[in-house]
Amino acid sequence: MRIGELATRAGVSVRALRYYEEQGLLVSERSSGGQRHYPESAVERVWLIRQLYAAGLASRSIVDLMPCVENGQVTPELLGRLSAERSRIEDRIGELVKARDKLDSVITLAAKAAHEGKPCPR
Template sequence: MSSQEAGQMRIGELAHRAGVSSRALRYYEEQGLLASERTLGGQRTYPESAVERVRLIQQFFTAGLPSRVVLQLLPCVDTGHASPEAFELMAAERNRITTAMADLAVARDALDRMIDIANHPTPEHCPALRDPAWSAYDPAAAPTPAPANA
């Protein structure tokens, strides 16, 4: 009986049906998120249920969860029972994402200011617009090097 007859599929078919790359599936296995069996020839095979599991893993990743957190949450999925720790973990991840979003908003606003300055330069922000734009070199104003210890 072939692996296809036993309800098993190879990595390429699972990748196609789940909408991910074969490389992603190998990564999921390395991280302990997905399990496969091996044929006598060493090829990976997966049960039909792997399609749904891969789609779920993708949902976790879309939600911004790293693989280490997904690994902690999958037992709740497998048992159908979410522990209080799982809810705490998801809340902590939500807080992490919210903080990252706030940091990105600060960076975006700073970039918006820079774009505005670039589009509407003023002497305050652009030395080339100052009168004079530059001043002559004055050796007396140059910093003196610190003496070397002998």
Template sequence: MRIGELAARTGVSERSLRYYEQQGLLASDRTPGGHRDFPERAVDRVIRIQELYAAGLHSSKIARILPCMRDEDGGPSVRATPELVAELTTERDRIDRMINELLRSRGVLDEVIDAAAGSIGAERA
């Protein structure tokens, strides 16, 4: 499929897809006219890349992770090194800390909303 179709099917811009290819995250063949030709499995790969970006990982780490992940066409091509596993564990811990901070912030906001709602009810009485 051409880059425009891949962009439409994944919701990712053509510019981002070219960047993914440049970073080694995504591969395509070239038509005789020089156009990119992506395989069907590129859709799943782009979605996976987007999930990893959303997790806060940068492209160089994603490039190291992707070969260790199972794709729809089979198992991982390489095993993760202990160093990569340690780095990913650190990333997960960072995300856990962020989640806990957000939960605390939401709790404070809930208290403020409850107090504000209570004072509005008291004013009307």
């Protein structure tokens, strides 16, 4: 499929796909006219790349992870890096939960003040 179709099907911009190629995350074949062509499997690969980016992984980490995803190849070093990334994500989740809980407290106070016709507490 051509780059525009992949972008549409994967829900990303053409620019993002070009960036993924620059980073070594995605590979295309070129036609004689220089147009990029991707296999059907590229859609799932782009979804995975987006999920890993959303989890906070850097391009370099994702590149290193791909052989493991594609064919099960893993080294002890890669396993250690993946475990460290998972720990980092767990820490981030904890921070987000604390922020959500604090926001819930502020919302409760603001709603109570609004119900009583008072200004929001500071």
